[in-house]
Amino acid sequence: MSSIATEPVRKVCVIGAGVMGAGIAAQVANAGVPVLLLDIVRDPADRNAVAAGALKRLQKAEPAAFMSKRAAKLVEVGNIEDDLARVAECDWVIEAIIERLDLKHALYEKLEAVRRPGTAVTSNTSTIPLGHLVAGRSEGFARDFFITHFFNPPRYMRLLEVVAGPASDAALVARISDFADRALGKTIVACKDTPGFLANRVGTFWLQSAVNAAFDLGLTVEEADAIAGKPMGVPKTGIFGLVDLVGIDLMPHLKASLTSTLPADDPYHAIAIDHPLITRMIGEGLTGRKGKGGFYRINREAGKRREAIDLASGEYRPQAKPASLPSAAQKDLKALLALPGKAGAYAWAILGATLTYAASLLPQAADDVVAIDAAMKLGYNWKYGPFELIDRIGGADFVARLEADGKAVPEVLRIAAGRPFYRIEAGKRQYLGLDGAYHDLVRPDGVLLLEDIKLGAKPIIRNASAALWDIGDGVAALEFTSKMNAIDGEILKLIGQAVPLVASKFKALVVYNEGSAFSAGANLGLALFAINIAAWGEIEKMVSGGQMALKALKYAPFPVVAAPAGLALGGGCEIVLHADAVQAHAESYIGLVECGVGLVPGWGGCGEMLARWQAAKGLPKGPVPAVSKVFETISTATVSKSAAEAMDLGFLRPTDGITMNRDRLLADAKARALALAEGYQPPAPPTYRLPGAGGKAALELAVAGFRARGMATPHDAVVAGHLADVLTGGEADLVDTVAEGDLLALERKAFLALVRHPGTQNRIEHMLKTGKPLRN
Incomplete structure (x- = not known):
């Protein structure tokens, strides 16, 4: 029941x-x-x-x-x-x-x-x-x-x-x-029924404290944001950039709400002051990004010049890059707080006040430190919650500085008595309760995190860019660990090692990680290095090695489930395409983007997309409709804006799953893998019926039309020509069937031809320098 x-x-x-x-x-x-x-x-x-x-x-x-x-x-x-x-x-x-x-x-x-x-x-x-x-x-x-x-x-x-x-x-x-x-x-x-609940109560106090201190210490908005942004684990907008983003006119509303409901002795009352400059800005419509400008603006009358407001004069001036903080202060809160002059004073003015305020809310607004930390990390995108920040500073040092300033020390800090609020004990993360004892941090049912598994386990195998983990019940997880989880030779090497190992000791494999990107694609920096030294043989080995590794996953004697979240681009998308099943986080942005850097997918992505669209229902019969769909998607470097859209684009199959809660993704993928393991048989290699030279001519004619209308650049046409050659089967006639190996050979040929082209080399270099595609 x-x-x-x-x-x-x-x-x-x-x-x-x-x-x-x-x-x-x-x-x-x-x-x-x-x-x-x-x-x-x-x-x-x-x-x-x-x-x-x-x-x-x-x-x-x-x-x-x-x-x-x-x-x-x-x-x-x-x-x-x-x-x-x-x-x-x-x-x-x-x-x-x-x-x-x-x-x-x-x-x-x-x-x-x-x-x-x-x-x-x-x-x-x-x-x-x-x-x-x-x-x-x-x-x-x-x-x-x-x-x-x-x-x-x-x-x-x-x-x-x-x-x-x-x-x-x-x-x-x-x-x-x-x-x-x-x-x-x-x-x-x-949360408890207290004013502002948790995130907005702490967040409003934090923003108001930071704004006040910037005025008091005579900082520029650029200096303030450099100190109170990334070094504190806060989004790069910092303070004034964040206020611009949410709307400067929201500040008085939040202030009015809290001051009308908070107890008379709440510390917020003492800092809830109106700054004449901010009042004037709101009156003039300078409310941030949604208005005519804010603390920052782009002055279109001055050639789109980036400007910032001077907090002393109230006038706009060209935006200035603040002096860089010492490298230690950018990574270590203790070093940041120890900086002499305005920088250290500003950091302490924010952290001392905000973290003390957060600590004072226990137990009136929340039962434990975990709730407040979660609220700030999820509601304001802090990397660390207030109590995690106190641990990074050192609880004893934090209390000592409060006492030296004559500030009241919240009871929870007295209870901690210098002990950390979080610790690892017997492979489990624990938090310090208000009873003075440590308690296991218990995840909700159905939540499985690799970060928790790592606390009590070592990887089965690992190298500089990847690791293989035992996640229980006979399932292994392949994790990428490179920057942006970009795929390189080390990842391909570990895939080769993992397949026989998983086959001998496990039932199934999940490809998963907890980075912000599942994989941003192949490592372009390595590719450009190889191009610059004309190491064409190494590039060919990378392409062939990638094809072999991904086909090894596809035809392994155990099921492989890909569990992407965030970006799954280029080679990352191709890994998704080769899995037996996909359990994708709803916020997965999947696409074959190689054409944007002047290349074509080289690790089997073309064939896998063709197989999906040839099996799709609702398309007219014959080889041309599926080829046209895949050509349109790949040639335009289309990236889905969600997992649901990825299904519409063919990157996901109708049978693949979507998980809405990121914390449930690994558990859902593991369950999917175990369900597939029962009586598993690897798939049979596909064959393709492709339109051949006539189909290629039709695709090239369409590209020529785009060129005539200014919708495609000269190098777009070059890349599209090579892509058309792959997708139509090269020299094949309409009646020919093309084997998977033949299609892989066409991918390699097109990739290796394009990588030697100056237009492609310029695109790769531009992408690495600017992060944006070159329209050449």
Whole structure:
């Protein structure tokens, strides 16, 4: 008998089609769940105009809100006056209207009359206490009500703060939290019903402290961002760049919200000051990236000159590169804090105040250090949470400096007594509790992380660029460890070693890593080095070696499951294409991008894509349609904007899986591998029926048309010609069947011809220097 926590969420209603509400609706649709998006009636002639307009904006949003066109079709629009009764169709109602308690109360009164008992009703509020929201509501409504605070943009920000009240049904909270975790890809952080919850409370204090200190110490915005960005594990935007990104006009709203709800003795009150310059900027529309400029701007009247505002004069000036910090200070917080002058003083002004404030929130706002650290890492993209930062500084040193400054020391730091907040014990990560004891950090069911496995295990084999791990139950994991997980000779070598080893000792293999990119492709730097010394034989060995390694994975006597997340480009995409099955994270950006650097896929990618499209349903019969599809995708270096779109493009098969929560990817891939292992047989080599010279001529004619319209460059045409030769089978006639080995030989021939071409060499060099493709 199933519990309420495992019952599915079949339909969701989002009320409020503003930026947040619409974004939440899009993410629910991305999970494959129908959504009813409602808002007020502004135009009696077009009663759904507000919600319909929001849907149109979502479909054009950059970065994309929807993972596929299919997802967009799952959003149905309506209005509160005509369609509110339809919440009875829904299992979860999310209120995301303006932050006014009177308006929320009026809506809840209407909802209470039409919703089904047991339907979850949650608010996306970040400023109003739960107790105030349910005041005056029935016992049944209060039981089904709690707060689910999403972060913007909802598709990409993983944090979901959940606040349950004393009357909230724990089983219903668990059911919605489980859906948000598995289907929406969120990491759930349970918060107490305190102002600002966790991320925004600490984050607002951090930003305000940093802005104040920059004014007080006379720093430029560039100096401040250089100190308070990467060296602290903060995104490279730093402080002022981040405020520009989220909107300078948001600062007074956050300040007003917190100052009106925080206790009178909260330290935030002392730092919540208005700076005349910022007030003036908001009044002039200088609200950041969404306005006419902010602390930084691009002055188009001065030839797109990059400018920054002078905090003393309030006038814009050319943006200046600040003096570089010593290398030690860029990597070591202790060294950063020890810097003489303004740099060290600014670092301590931020870290001393912010980390102390975060520590003071225990236990009133959270039960443990893990919750606060997770909130800041997921909500503000910090690399380390506040308590992880204290560990990096040294708890005893941190307390000593607070005491030297005459500052109060939070109780949790007294409890720690110089001990770290995190430690590794018996292969497990532990955190220090408020009881003074260490506790194992327990992952949710269904979460398996390689970083945890590494704590208590050594790799089976490893080299400088890859490692093979035992992840239990007879499954091994192949991990890439090079920069951006770029594929080089060491990775190919380890694949060759892994195949016989896995065949003798394991049931299956998962290709997986926990980097920001699954693989950015082949190592272009090595390729350019070989080109510069005319090591053509080495390049040919690299191409042949890559083909052999990937075919070894494909025809291994055990199933191989690829589990990409983030970028899977070029050679990384080809590894995905050669796997028996793929379990992809929803945010996987997959593509064969070789044409962008003047090459063609050289490790079997052409053949694998042809096989997918020749097996696809709905295409006209004959060899030409599949070839045309693959040619279009590869020649334009198309990269999917999601795993769902990768399926539309043929990089993933309809039978492949998609995991929404990044932390569940390895467990899902492992389960998929074990399911395939039962009675596994390697695939039979494919053969291809290709259109030959006539098909090649048709493709080249299309490219010539693009050239005539200025849509393709001269070298695009050269590369496309070689790609057409591969995909059409070279000299084959229409009736010929082309074996896999023959197609691989055509790939090698085209690749080796192009790599000698000056146009390709210029493209590779330009990409390595600028990170952007050269249109030559």
